[in-house]
Amino acid sequence: xxxxxxxxxxxxxxxxxxxxxxxxxxxxxxxxxxxxxxQPARIRNGYRWYRLTQEQAGHLMPFWNGQDIQRITQxxxxxxxxxxxxxxxxxxxxxxxxxxxxxxxxxSPAPVKQDVPMVAASPIAAHWSPGSEITARLAEHNIxxxxxxxxxxxxxxxxxxxxxxxxxxxxxxxSFCVRRWRQYEDRRAREQKMQAAQTPLPEQWQPDDHVLxxxxxEGIPMAYINDCASRFRLYYxxxxxxxxxxxxxxxxxxxxxxxxxxxPFLPNRKPxxxxxxxxxxxxxxxxxxxxxxxxxxxxDCVPEFIHKWxxxxxxxxNWGDLFCQHVGTQWNFLRQGITPTKVATLITDQWQxxxxxxxxxxxxxxxxxxxxxxxxxxxxxxxxxxxxPRHSWDSIxxxxxxxxxxxxxxxxxNANGNALTPHERQQASDRPSSTRDASLxxxxxxxxxxx
Numbered sequence: 001x002x003x004x005x006x007x008x009x010x011x012x013x014x015x016x017x018x019x020x021x022x023x024x025x026x027x028x029x030x031x032x033x034x035x036x037x038x039q040p041a042r043i044r045n046g047y048r049w050y051r052l053t054q055e056q057a058g059h060l061m062p063f064w065n066g067q068d069i070q071r072i073t074q075x076x077x078x079x080x081x082x083x084x085x086x087x088x089x090x091x092x093x094x095x096x097x098x099x100x101x102x103x104x105x106x107x108s109p110a111p112v113k114q115d116v117p118m119v120a121a122s123p124i125a126a127h128w129s130p131g132s133e134i135t136a137r138l139a140e141h142n143i144x145x146x147x148x149x150x151x152x153x154x155x156x157x158x159x160x161x162x163x164x165x166x167x168x169x170x171x172x173x174x175s176f177c178v179r180r181w182r183q184y185e186d187r188r189a190r191e192q193k194m195q196a197a198q199t200p201l202p203e204q205w206q207p208d209d210h211v212l213x214x215x216x217x218e219g220i221p222m223a224y225i226n227d228c229a230s231r232f233r234l235y236y237x238x239x240x241x242x243x244x245x246x247x248x249x250x251x252x253x254x255x256x257x258x259x260x261x262x263x264p265f266l267p268n269r270k271p272x273x274x275x276x277x278x279x280x281x282x283x284x285x286x287x288x289x290x291x292x293x294x295x296x297x298x299x300d301c302v303p304e305f306i307h308k309w310x311x312x313x314x315x316x317x318n319w320g321d322l323f324c325q326h327v328g329t330q331w332n333f334l335r336q337g338i339t340p341t342k343v344a345t346l347i348t349d350q351w352q353x354x355x356x357x358x359x360x361x362x363x364x365x366x367x368x369x370x371x372x373x374x375x376x377x378x379x380x381x382x383x384x385x386x387x388x389p390r391h392s393w394d395s396i397x398x399x400x401x402x403x404x405x406x407x408x409x410x411x412x413x414n415a416n417g418n419a420l421t422p423h424e425r426q427q428a429s430d431r432p433s434s435t436r437d438a439s440l441x442x443x444x445x446x447x448x449x450x451x
Contacts, residue, residue: 008059009034021079028072029081031060032097047083047098054093066090073097080168083133124159124169128152134170143181151177186355198242205233210290211247218283220258228254248291248328255321271315278306284320293331300399301327303406304365330364344389351380357394367405375401 011030018026032052041048052060057069064072070089076082086096129152130138138148155173159166166172207229215225232253236243243249280302288298305326309316316322353361353372361367379400383393390396 021076021081024068024072025076025079025081028061028069028076032082033099035060036099043103046102047100048103049085049096049098052095052097054089057089057095066093069095078168078171078174080170123163123165124156126156126160128156128169130170130173134174137174138177141178141181143177147181147184148177151180183355183359187359190356194244198244200240200242201233201236201246203237205246207250208247211251214283214287214290215251215254217286218255220254224258225254228257244332251287252321259318271317272319273313273315274306274309274319276306276310278302278319280323281320284324288324288327291328291331293327297331297399298327300402300406301330303409304402307406307409308366330360344391345393346387346389347380347383347393349380349384351393352376353397354394357398360398361401365402365405367401371405372401375404 011027011034013023013026013030017029021029032050035052035056036048036050039050041050043049054066057064057066061069067090073082073084073089073095077084081100083098083100084096085098086092086094089095130148135145135148139145152173155176159169159172207225212222212225216222229250232250236246280298285298289295301323305323309319309322353376358369358372361372362369376397379397383390383396
């Protein structure tokens with residue numbers, strides 16, 4: 001039976017609602033509220049449900065097409081103002097909706113004047129939990145219930161400490177949960193890939209020439225290295241352990257064994273604190289180069305490594321070993337987690353770093369998320385203006401942020417490696433920072449945009 005034509009009526013839009021939802025959202029809410037007043041409703045699950053056909057929508061909203069109506073209704077749904085029980089409007093040609101206001105199920109379904117909902121922002125409650133509609137949406141992404149429940153305390157604690165207010169905490173939690181689930185899946189896939197690359201020690205394994213040469217250059221006798229190789233093979237064949245790089249494992253084994261033999265009580269290896277002028281020894285750099293680590297990548301890791309250990313205030317006697325482990329971990333993560341494209345491409349206005357890139361910067365480089373996002377607009381603008389294609393924008397962004405982060409952190413310590421006092425930090429920030437105030441050497445060696 002064809003739908004009855006609807007009389008044309010003026011649309012009354014609340015200015016306050018337009019400020020909260022936007023003009024499009026407030027207009028659609030006003031149209032649906034007026035339509036609901038003249039149509040019978042079906043009360044189900046404590047809500048009044050209405051049905052709007054495509055023909056009726058075309059008469060009431062001739063200034064929008066099906067895609068526009070679908071987009072606006074989905075936005076209102078994410079804001080917690082509308083409930084939808086139909087397929088996307090552009091595909092189904094109908095809109096089954098209800099305002100997010102509970103009613104008495106024993107109440108008559110006769111037309112009732114609908115008050116235009118006003119969504120007020122409010123802080124999150126101490127015992128907040130996602131409703132059944134939010135969990136149903138998350139189930140569409142194949143997210144387990146246990147994973148969702150584990151995120152609720154963290155979500156509530158974070159937003160209660162910040163004290164922010166939101167119109168729909170359900171929509172906020174949905175986007176947070178989906179993002180965390182994708183990061184979890186990416187991390188699990190990467191771990192599975194790394195585990196697949198790990199192999200047990202071959203029966204006739206021998207250290208390669210690069211490792212032997214490096215150990216010899218560090219003053220370790222070849223006879224001692226061969227003796228370690230026999231014990232190394234026996235130990236790892238018995239334990240059945242798996243590794244992704246047996247050469248690096250053997251290098252660490254021999255060097256640690258030799259240092260313990262040479263300095264059993266560490267008389268000449270007193271632990272010392274990290275300092276701002278620390279540099280890795282030449283043999284450490286050579287070893288990393290033998291492992292095919294990029295020279296510039298090694299150099300960029302130095303300020304970050306110094307800042308990390310100055311902040312912790314530790315005393316060590318093996319800073320070189322720690323630096324090799326630090327660089328090796330980040331290099332493997334970068335090489336396995338971020339794959340360059342075969343064809344170089346230009347950066348786009350909407351470019352965003354991949355989840356693997358963000359995870360490396362947060363977990364390995366210990367950069368806060370706010371810092372990572374704050375550098376993005378300037379980075380995109382710079383490379384858009386240069387119009388130069390690159391094979392991996394993630395790698396370019398990582399190296400740029402590592403340099404900026406290290407340069408900023410150098411302002412956080414004084415020459416003795418101690419944290420700056422508020423007065424010293426103010427003096428550092430008051431110094432001129434224009435190009436004219438910088439020395440010629442500083443300008444010639446500035447690599448902040450040379451990636």
